[in-house]
Amino acid sequence: MSGLKNIKILTVAGMLTAITIIAGFFKIAVSDILEIRFSTLPIAVAGAFLGPGAAAVVGAAGDIGGFLIRPTGPYFPGFTLSGALTGLIFGLCLHKKDGSSPGIFRVISGVLINTVLVKMLLDSLWLSMLYGKGGVWAVLSVRFLKELVMIPVNIILIMAITGPVFSVLNRSRSAPVVRS
Numbered sequence: 137m138s139g140l141k142n143i144k145i146l147t148v149a150g151m152l153t154a155i156t157i158i159a160g161f162f163k164i165a166v167s168d169i170l171e172i173r174f175s176t177l178p179i180a181v182a183g184a185f186l187g188p189g190a191a192a193v194v195g196a197a198g199d200i201g202g203f204l205i206r207p208t209g210p211y212f213p214g215f216t217l218s219g220a221l222t223g224l225i226f227g228l229c230l231h232k233k234d235g236s237s238p239g240i241f242r243v244i245s246g247v248l249i250n251t252v253l254v255k256m257l258l259d260s261l262w263l264s265m266l267y268g269k270g271g272v273w274a275v276l277s278v279r280f281l282k283e284l285v286m287i288p289v290n291i292i293l294i295m296a297i298t299g300p301v302f303s304v305l306n307r308s309r310s311a312p313v314v315r316s
Contacts, residue, residue, distance in 0.1 A: 155178040188223065222254050
């Protein structure tokens with residue numbers, strides 16, 4: 137989290153938070169308890185680039201910011217916790233100290249851990265507490281298929297974004313600095 141004192145890291149975290157908020161607006165609502173969203177993607181990118189602490193802040197701030205800009209229901213702090221845990225999980229799985237791109241194994245493990253712990257278990261618990269639709273298992277049974285379908289989609293999207301961005305970052309790090 138000490139990285140958030142660096143202005144470049146803070147700027148990137150702010151931009152990824154804004155992208156998280158915007159991506160949260162683009163959703164496919166099937167019902168009160170079933171939505172397809174892509175706001176996990178910028179949080180995963182934050183985890184890969186910034187590490188677990190900063191990515192957790194991006195996830196939590198993205199949830200709060202999205203609620204403040206366009207609330208789609210009552211505010212529930214459980215979803216803020218879910219956003220922070222998503223950032224933490226992806227930061228732990230995808231971030232590498234040497235600044236290299238995460239491999240497919242790291243991406244798959246991050247997506248699987250996040251899907252099972254956060255998306256299936258915690259989010260189903262939060263939705264059952266909010267809407268009381270037959271308990272956690274009833275909500276989970278509705279969300280299970282959607283989350284299974286989203287696993288390969290999230291893996292492909294994370295690999296498609298992190299690989300090229302890391303190569304651009306590595307080229308810009310090795311490029312000579314031109315001063316005028």
